[in-house]
Amino acid sequence: MGVTIYDLAREAGVGIGTVSRCLNGHPHVSPQTRARVLAVAKRLSYQPHAQAQRLASRRTNTISVIIPSFTNYFFVQVLQGVQDQAAEVGVDLILYSVSHPAQIEQYLGRSLHRGHVDGVLFFSMKLPESYAARFEQMHLPLVLVDAFHPSFDSIRVQNKEGSLAATRHLLSLGHRAIAMINASLSTQPAQERLAGYRMALEEAGLVFRMDRVVIGEAGKNDGFNREAGRESMRRLIAGNTGADRVTAVVIASDVQAIGALEATRAAHVRVPEDFALIGFDDIELAQYAELTTMRQPMYDMGQLAMEKLTKRMKEPGAPATLTSFLPDLIVRRTCGAALRAPVEGTALSPQWEAEASVPTA
Amino acid sequence: MGVTIYDLAREAGVGIGTVSRCLNGHPHVSPQTRARVLAVAKRLSYQPHAQAQRLASRRTNTISVIIPSFTNYFFVQVLQGVQDQAAEVGVDLILYSVSHPAQIEQYLGRSLHRGHVDGVLFFSMKLPESYAARFEQMHLPLVLVDAFHPSFDSIRVQNKEGSLAATRHLLSLGHRAIAMINASLSTQPAQERLAGYRMALEEAGLVFRMDRVVIGEAGKNDGFNREAGRESMRRLIAGNTGADRVTAVVIASDVQAIGALEATRAAHVRVPEDFALIGFDDIELAQYAELTTMRQPMYDMGQLAMEKLTKRMKEPGAPATLTSFLPDLIVRRTCGAALRAPVEGTALSPQWEAEASVPTA
DNA sequence: TGAATTATTGGAAGCGCTTCCACAAAGATA
DNA sequence: TATCTTTGTGGAAGCGCTTCCAATAATTCA
Incomplete structure (x- = not known):
């Protein structure tokens, strides 16, 4: 049904390895070959198969966001920051909004499935200790926002x-x-x-x-x-x-x-x-x-959270960091x-x- | 690194096919075998590899939601309805919030990658005609909310x-x-x-x-x-x-x-x-x-949208439907x-x- | 001119799963 | 007892890609 790299290889008269290299912009392909392959890909309107790429490359370019049921403006704003930053680095967000406490574990569990996501953002809730251990054990990057755990990066507001x-x-x-x-x-x-x-x-x-x-x-x-x-x-x-x-x-x-x-x-x-x-x-x-x-600073917090997660995915070993934001006094009438x-x-x-x-x- | 069905098969003394059947609740497995395999899976804390499942089964259990940058309550409410219904049927949501018109096509394009998602919810924006054609051609289920196109299911509010x-x-x-x-x-x-x-x-x-x-x-x-x-x-x-x-x-x-x-x-x-x-x-x-x-009726619209999409994924051939909601008059002071x-x-x-x-x- | 690099390329292996086909074992039927 | 079903099981094939490694062609160096 779909066009595969095998079709492209046959059509362009090259091997599948070469096709893959052309499509992914790897070096060591001659400009002519690259041009030819890309032209064929365009002509056949080739679309890479996302899951196959993910299985083979062992990266999903997807993170999950676990957030309390966000009927409130705070989360909408934070999420906007996350989303903008995610779009920037080409990462997809899977949204899990928790409206019942039991869902926390359910969604954390899903995120822990091997190969499901590359990282997790966890908002404003208490991270269950058993899951903390499992995240560490599976080396799955995790950033906490408006929450804290010594083993993970976190972003907080200085409430006091x-x-x-x-x-x-x-x-x-x-x-x-x-x-x-x-x-x-x-x-x-x-x-x-x-x-x-x-x-x-x-x-x-x-x-x-x-x-x-x-x-x-x-x-x-x-x-x-x-x-x-x-x-x-x-x-x-x-x-x-x-x-x-x-x-x-x-x-x-x-x-x-x-x-x-x-x-x-x-x-x-x-x-x-x-x-x-x-x-x-x-x-x-x-x-x-x-x-x-x-x-x-809701938007900034979201953006920073995504940045931290990206950094963590690159450098899994770095020590956990904590960033605190000081709220601003906004003087109005009351x-x-x-x-x-x-x-x-x-x-x-x-x-x-x-x-x-x-x-x- | 991860535990695979091969490990389970070896450990339980059965074949990989049997393991797969046990895990997925297929019939034609003896109760004893099933119990044994599940016990081993639990002991080794086996986690299925999501991408591999998706590649092999050709279903992603994921849909994308393309929505105007949702700093407003309307979308938050609708999204809550979508989310609750999605959790109900075990589907993940990939969220694309559009803050710039060019992103519409970018996100639609991503969703069209083969095997990326099983369906798309599209909100409150005009569906570009060229993409309408591509959705039909790729047989990718699409439901429009607060928008309309004759080829696809849609949900609207009776504005007039x-x-x-x-x-x-x-x-x-x-x-x-x-x-x-x-x-x-x-x-x-x-x-x-x-x-x-x-x-x-x-x-x-x-x-x-x-x-x-x-x-x-x-x-x-x-x-x-x-x-x-x-x-x-x-x-x-x-x-x-x-x-x-x-x-x-x-x-x-x-x-x-x-x-x-x-x-x-x-x-x-x-x-x-x-x-x-x-x-x-x-x-x-x-x-x-x-x-x-x-x-x-924001929440209901979201929920219905998800239901329609689910139905559409099961019955791709059914004729497109249009559901209109009549707004309620809420009398307050003004x-x-x-x-x-x-x-x-x-x-x-x-x-x-x-x-x-x-x-x- | 021949040897040694270097720039390209082809394609096998493998990611971890589902699914199908073949086959064995155990009942059921005559 | 011989034959046909049914039930349970093993494992090869294949999903479509990335990534190696080996092989070839082109280039440089002495």
């Missing part, structure tokens, strides 16, 4: 520094009683964001009070969701009486902040006059909601800074990138 | 009926001077949405006036973007004086409507009191912006209906699906 900066910003606006709305502390980002909040308070000489940290019902996405944000804010507003009233809130994610804004509206609480808010992530909605937030000096959507801190070698476990 | 319903809704609220903000009429959705608007006016005995149709600067995405919407609304507001003032606007997409809302806010025009708005698509932002809109009867986010019309056979060209 981010919420540190967010809290400092509220402090600099004069707030002294600052609460936090967080998601389940079983997740690392939630822990780290809490730590940054705490550190900012303490370095300002304020007391960290756990009763000012509102943890939403976990539910979907470990509590990083709108409903949890709405409910948390409702509780915060309800209990916010007395002399030591809270005047500002650091929220662990934008989706929660969006929910929180809905709660303020419902309770006729004015933002930012009665309550200053700051989120985390800078999702698309944040701009529309005029939410002050910490922006993650923090109240504009009440003093009207600055719209400006990045106050330059984006900063740290690279470090991690001792291989 | 959608904006007809949108316009009727505004008419039913008593508006008589209704404008439209549209994108470039070189695209089919824009044309169809215009036609529905016009039809609704005419069936209500009103005169269709082209000077009430504001077409934004094309720019990104043929004018389906926020800036175009903002600019269009600004022009509309600026020219909206005199006795025949416009009181409502049908907007061709939600992203434009979001831009339009920004323009109303900037001009201190109240929505819906001074200006009733209705969008199209029901993107995520629409809910937050309380935008009345026509919802496209149309002003709530000023009369407070109905929040309710679907007024049931979702409806039409199937029709299309004569193969």
Whole structure:
């Protein structure tokens, strides 16, 4: 049915080896021969058979991307960075979006089939330890994004520094009683964001009070969701009486902040006059909601992830690296800074990138 | 390096054919033999070599998805439907997101490589005629979503009926001077949405006036973007004086409507009191912006697309089909209906699906 | 001019699997 | 008991390519 290199060889009066060399641009073929073979290939509209090439060459030029079910802007943006970089180097992406935890192992398992893919990008989830071992054993390149494991390259956002900066910003606006709305502390980002909040308070000489940290019902996405944000804010507003009233809130994610804004509206609480808010992530909605937030450089993270994976495929032995991105403070309406000096959507801190070698476990 | 069926055969004391039959669940193997082979496979942690299987079996269990650079919620949702259905039937997705027109042909070409994929899903773009011919010639299954070609299965949204319903809704609220903000009429959705608007006016005995149709600067995405919407609304507001003032606007997409809302806010025009708005698509932002809109059943479209492709791979000869989805009217704040009867986010019309056979060209 | 390189070329081997055909063993039928 | 089925099994062939190695032709060097 299809045209094979044997057909080309016969038609051009050369051997199959020569045909292969011509098609793949190898040296040591005379220009005339190459021209003739390519002409024949064109005339017969030859298409290489992808699977045969892959079987013979032992490279697939394909990687798999395992990502939480990406109904959210963060992943779309990161994925765009990955995709653009992949197109650049001619690699295909097989997409596995995980909507149920069991699928993590299922998809990792598929990726581990010999010859299925040349590498794997793994996003924002905990890498099961047993699979970590299998990746090492099979020498399959793996890069973690928004996740960490000592044996593999990873790319992270400095969550602690981010919420540190967010809290400092509220402090600099004069707030002294600052609460936090967080998601389940079983997740690392939630822990780290809490730590940054705490550190900012303490370095300002304020007391960290756990009763000012509102943890939403976990539910979907470990509590990083709108409903949890709405409910948390409702509780915060309800209990916010007395002399030591809270005047500002650091929220662990934008989706929660969006929910929180809905709660303020419902309770006729004015933002930012009665309550200053700051989120985390800078999702698309944040701009529309005029939410002050910490922006993650999503596109860049995706692009860098793909670059790291490419590099790793070339140099399997190199030590694992960790790159951290520092989120940018994006000042909009909800923090109240504009009440003093009207600055719209400006990045106050330059984006900063740290690279470090991690001792291989 | 890897464990092959030869290793299993030797270890289990059987032939390679038997091993293959055991692994693939073929009949005509004795239960004892099967158990023994599977035990050995497990012990040696055998992984089939994907490419070898594909080469030998001539099936890849992979399809490619060619989609416009999906920074928008519509595609994310559709893709989620595709992905879930693909996981269901055990098919891998190779994602090609097109950010530059030239990439359309590049990716289509890749998909046409023999043995690369078993089928293709093509989204929201015009299928180049030359490639249509090549798909037919190579008998490569192809399903179009939000696009149409007589030779292939397609899934569409009834744009005309959608904006007809949108316009009727505004008419039913008593508006008589209704404008439209549209994108470039070189695209089919824009044309169809215009036609529905016009039809609704005419069936209500009103005169269709082209000077009430504001077409934004094309720019990104043929004018389906926020800036175009903002600019269009600004022009509309600026020219909206005199006795025949416009009181409502049908907007061709939600992203434009979001831009339009920004323009109303900037001009201190109240929505819906001074200006009733209705969008199209029901993107995520629409809910937050309380935008009345026509919802496209995105997830279902994705799922159906994958189902059609699967069916087509099984029955290559069947005639091409066209399925149209009718968008739902989602009533929120911006149309002003709530000023009369407070109905929040309710679907007024049931979702409806039409199937029709299309004569193969 | 002859020997030694160097530039090309042909094609066998092999990637790891599926599938088919041939054949043996075990029942079933007469 | 002899013959026909059925069931189970082994392994060659082949999927279409890349990559060697050996062989040949062209060129250079002394």
